[in-house]
Amino acid sequence: MTGSEEPPSFRLAYVPGVTPDKWVRIWNERLPDVPLALTQVSAAEAGATLLDGDADAGLVRLPVDRTVLSAIPLYTETTVVVIPKDHLVTAADEVSVEDLADEIVLHPLDDVLGWERPPGRPALERPATTADAVELVAAGIGVLVVPLSLARLHHRKDLTYRTVTDAPGSAVALSWPEDAHTDLVEEFIGIVRGRTVNSSRGRRPAPGQSKDERPGTAAARRKPGAKKPAGGKQTGGTRRGTAKGGNPRGGTAKGGRRGKPRGR
Template sequence: MTDSDASPSFRLAYVPGVTPTKWVRIWNERIPDVPLTLVPVPAADACDLLRSRGADAGFVRLPADRTDLSAIPLYTETTVVVVPKDHLVTAADEVSTEELADEIVLHPLDDVLDWERLPGRPAIERPATTADAIELVAAGVGVLVVPQSLARLHHRKDLTYRTVSDAPTSRVALSWPEEATTDQVEDFIGIVRGRTVNSTRGRAQPQPQPQDKAKSKDKAKGKGAEKGGGARRTSSAGKPVKQTKPSAGRPGARRGSGGAQGGKGRKPRRRS
């Protein structure tokens, strides 16, 4: 089989913490003849992967270098601090960065938060990955501030997390190369944005066939005849029934069974 004979495919990259399951399911239901391939990629490498055409589109984290890339921001994540379950932080539902001033706050090399100033005290050495930082938190070495999805991704029974009210946040966006906005990319944009099959952007809708147009005209004529009231009413014997309009009341006319005004034309009843 040559490349031209091969079935097309759609490659979707995604960074840690993003769960594309729902969108993949809709794609498979809506476009079953085009297989979708998932491409996991570290957050720091996602944009370069798209530029090199390693994927047709992908979920990336912002801020990021979006040179030559289009992007649609989808949602912003809550930022949390990961701590041991018996940590003092767990006494509250929410903390601030000031309350972490005395803590060793781990800052892994793959951190996705855009810090202006890191909270707490720095560790002697930066962990290589978020997964490594989680292991250090479990060992009691420090705490870790990350987007909530990463805290869930690296969930452990001996750890928990709390919201950090004033920490920077991470936004997730759908991105793709500007010069490669294909029909498949448009289809996936429509899925992510919740469009129906008939409203997917960039796809022409089917035009009615000539016979369908004729049926529509006949139907319209039928409705017009009903509204015009042109049909005559007939009796059970098939003869036309004369339709009369109700007469307007005349001044001085009596109501009831008397009929004409003043009882004119009525014969006197004979007495027995």
């Protein structure tokens, strides 16, 4: 590597509520020579961050523009309603959208649930962010319906939450630009999908090692010194028990064909 070349690195964007710690830890164990840089972006900005080249891949919320971005769905979050601890809704373990019909349901501008029509009664104004909406819930102005991870992210001692059984869920995916599917992106895909360290797919060859020589490939399994004929099959000499004429029983009949048995 010359002085003008930069060492390899991997930039991962992630949206609020997503916790990439486990995958980052595995990355650092498997690729200690490739630093992984984390960048938190809003759900609305995630697609532009990837397309602008500010991150190699991202843990984002669906949907994304599938004409320019690839995406592997990972999981769909449970949706909950955030409420004060003394709210009547706390009497139940879970609620439905209909149970919120008489409530003022805050609908922040950074909402990620994609409601066609939010439940309950609308507030006079939409809060700018989910964090702002949580503050309003604490002030007794309304309730907030969000993915579970965001309820935990903005946890307050005076608030709690209950599952909303029929609300839309928020799907989280690993995404990257379609025209930038690099070896490092493939490495991270393998980690997220749970591939083992010995998996040949997505593994980078060691310095001076071709892709065909990685563990688990045909070239790596080929015995040293074995010849590879033009037809592509490995040979190491004459098959055991095969005679010169090619008959596995040790010979051929006259003319190269096995004759009919003579009658007695």
